[in-house]
Amino acid sequence: MVKKTEAGGLFGSQRSRVSAPLSQSMVKSRKIGWRSAAAIVIANMVGTGVFTSLGFQLQALENTWTILSLWVIGAVFSLLGAFSYAELGTRLPKSGGEYHFLSQIYHPFLGYLSGWVSLTVGFAASIALSAMAMGAYLQDIMGWSGRIIAILAILVISMIHSFSVRQSSFFQNFLTLLKIVLILFLIFFGITLHTPVNAIDWSDNWKNEFFSPAYAVSLIYVIYAFSGWNAAAYIVEEIDQPKKNLPKALIWGTLLVGILFVLLQLSFLNQATIGQLRNKVDVGSVVAQIMFGKTGGSTISLLIALLLVASISAMVWVGPRVTQAMAREYHNWRFFSQENSNGVPVRAVVLQAIISLFMVVTSSFEQLLVYSGFILQLFTSLSVAGVLLLRWRKQGEPGAYLSPAFPWIQLIFLLFSAWILIFLLIDKPMESLLGLVNVLVGTISYRWSANYAINKH
Numbered sequence: 092m093v094k095k096t097e098a099g100g101l102f103g104s105q106r107s108r109v110s111a112p113l114s115q116s117m118v119k120s121r122k123i124g125w126r127s128a129a130a131i132v133i134a135n136m137v138g139t140g141v142f143t144s145l146g147f148q149l150q151a152l153e154n155t156w157t158i159l160s161l162w163v164i165g166a167v168f169s170l171l172g173a174f175s176y177a178e179l180g181t182r183l184p185k186s187g188g189e190y191h192f193l194s195q196i197y198h199p200f201l202g203y204l205s206g207w208v209s210l211t212v213g214f215a216a217s218i219a220l221s222a223m224a225m226g227a228y229l230q231d232i233m234g235w236s237g238r239i240i241a242i243l244a245i246l247v248i249s250m251i252h253s254f255s256v257r258q259s260s261f262f263q264n265f266l267t268l269l270k271i272v273l274i275l276f277l278i279f280f281g282i283t284l285h286t287p288v289n290a291i292d293w294s295d296n297w298k299n300e301f302f303s304p305a306y307a308v309s310l311i312y313v314i315y316a317f318s319g320w321n322a323a324a325y326i327v328e329e330i331d332q333p334k335k336n337l338p339k340a341l342i343w344g345t346l347l348v349g350i351l352f353v354l355l356q357l358s359f360l361n362q363a364t365i366g367q368l369r370n371k372v373d374v375g376s377v378v379a380q381i382m383f384g385k386t387g388g389s390t391i392s393l394l395i396a397l398l399l400v401a402s403i404s405a406m407v408w409v410g411p412r413v414t415q416a417m418a419r420e421y422h423n424w425r426f427f428s429q430e431n432s433n434g435v436p437v438r439a440v441v442l443q444a445i446i447s448l449f450m451v452v453t454s455s456f457e458q459l460l461v462y463s464g465f466i467l468q469l470f471t472s473l474s475v476a477g478v479l480l481l482r483w484r485k486q487g488e489p490g491a492y493l494s495p496a497f498p499w500i501q502l503i504f505l506l507f508s509a510w511i512l513i514f515l516l517i518d519k520p521m522e523s524l525l526g527l528v529n530v531l532v533g534t535i536s537y538r539w540s541a542n543y544a545i546n547k548h
Contacts, residue, residue: 125336125343128323130267132344134405136169137270138217139224140316141352142395145359146371147312151305153365155357156297161306162356165313166349169320171504173345174494175475177338180324182487184333187416188325189474196477196486199420200537205470206417207533212463212526214410215443217318218245219450220459221402227456228373228396232389241451244403249444252407252435266401273394274351277375280382281358307514314511315464316352320345321471325409338492411439423539465515466526472508475501 148158185191190209194202222244226237233240300306323340327333330340359368362378371377375395380388411427415436418428427439450459478494478501481487494500516523 122331123329124331125339127264128330128336128340129344130264131322131405131409132320132340133348134267134270134401135319135322136317136348138221138399138402141355142375144312144316145356145374146368148309149365149369152300152309154297154300155293155360157300158356158360159353161309161313162353164310165317166352168314168507169317169345169349171500172471172475173320173341174500175478175504176321176324177341177492178478178494179474180327180337181334181491182481184327184488186326186328186412188413189470190413190416192474192477196480203417203537204530204533206413207536208466208470208529209413211446211529213467214406215446216450216459216463218403218406218447220456221399223451223456225396225399228392232393238451242448244400245444245447248400248403248407249440252440266398266404270398270401273398274355278354278358281362281378284382286362308518311511311515322405322409326412334490334492407440410443411436414439414442462522462525465512465523466530468508468511472505475504
């Protein structure tokens with residue numbers, strides 16, 4: 092066992108978690124309830140995708156039934172995953188998400204690879220994407236470079252999450268509430284305000300579009316927009332009474348977002364024509380200017396940009412817990428396992444911020460978006476398949492949550508996921524291969540970690 096020493100610094104003293112016994116009230120003060128956990132789920136899900144992907148879907152699709160069916164399928168797919176992760180998180184109640192699940196169900200090698208992917212792609216890249224989108228929304232308003240805004244956002248939010256869980260919880264809940272209020276505002280006025288010309292098409296043309304290749308491509312964008320439904324499973328140890336509160340956070344958070352996403356797309360289509368939205372990244376800004384004019388639209392755009400802070404905040408909070416889980420078990424990562432006096436893995440927060448900043452400086456938004464989807468979907472599928480194995484082995488904590496309609500929920504999720512992965516390999520071979528290259532680098536890192544651990548002993 093590696094001895095942890097105290098060290099001062101900007102973020103407070105670094106102390107061993109076992110340096111002194113904690114009272115029950117002190118332990119409880121470090122925990123969050125299901126509402127805070129659900130806020131993490133909502134904030135992870137409601138990000139760049141819901142405000143950008145409609146423009147890409149309208150490249151080849153025009154029927155309203157077709158567009159809305161994409162978002163309904165995305166919501167159902169995410170909800171199936173949430174049921175499965177609720178069972179995983181309560182059967183194997185330890186922070187770390189797929190890293191912990193795959194290590195326990197399959198082999199530490201797969202767990203390590205999932206942790207590697209989470210660190211290098213899953214969270215760091217998503218943080219960079221949200222920060223870059225925020226910069227794109229704000230650069231005209233503030234007159235600053237979008238890249239500079241993205242860098243500042245990552246630095247400031249990472250610092251906020253380097254003090255205490257209670258502060259992180261308050262900050263996250265406040266921003267998530269504002270985000271929901273903004274979406275409800277856009278839905279209400281998008282559906283109720285009259286517009287003489289819109290993109291609504293309720294004809295039966297959906298039959299032709301539903302079975303077209305363009306539908307499959309659009310569905311991939313929607314699945315990306317829904318990513319984040321499993322966020323609370325990464326911080327199981329920080330949730331009070333996780334067997335009760337984790338399922339509530341995952342399922343209700345995902346269900347709420349699914350309803351909001353479908354209604355928001357309907358409100359966008361009700362206000363703008365296909366020509367106005369097609370190929371547009373800033374869909375929310377386009378619709379806001381149509382509804383409220385240039386000044387009102389700029390105000391809404393500013394709010395959308397600022398509320399991307401909630402997405403960055405949620406990922407900055409959750410991501411380092413995966414790194415910390417890896418660091419507890421691999422000696423060459425041990426440096427990043429230490430916590431400050433409030434139980435926050437500050438060094439892991441700093442590492443993730445550095446990787447995100449590197450991506451902001453060296454990559455474009457499109458490059459980051461397309462290359463990460465394949466490999467993230469692969470590890471999510473392996474985790475959901477793990478529910479089948481856990482039930483078969485009768486493995487895990489007693490009294491854990493049991494997902495309904497077993498095993499059909501898991502089988503439907505896996506079949507649909509396999510279809511997405513195969514389609515990505517065929518349609519986006521370069522991006523998919525780049526994801527596999529990242530896994531290869533992670534494999535080399537694992538061999539080095541294993542050898543290092545052997546040498547240390």
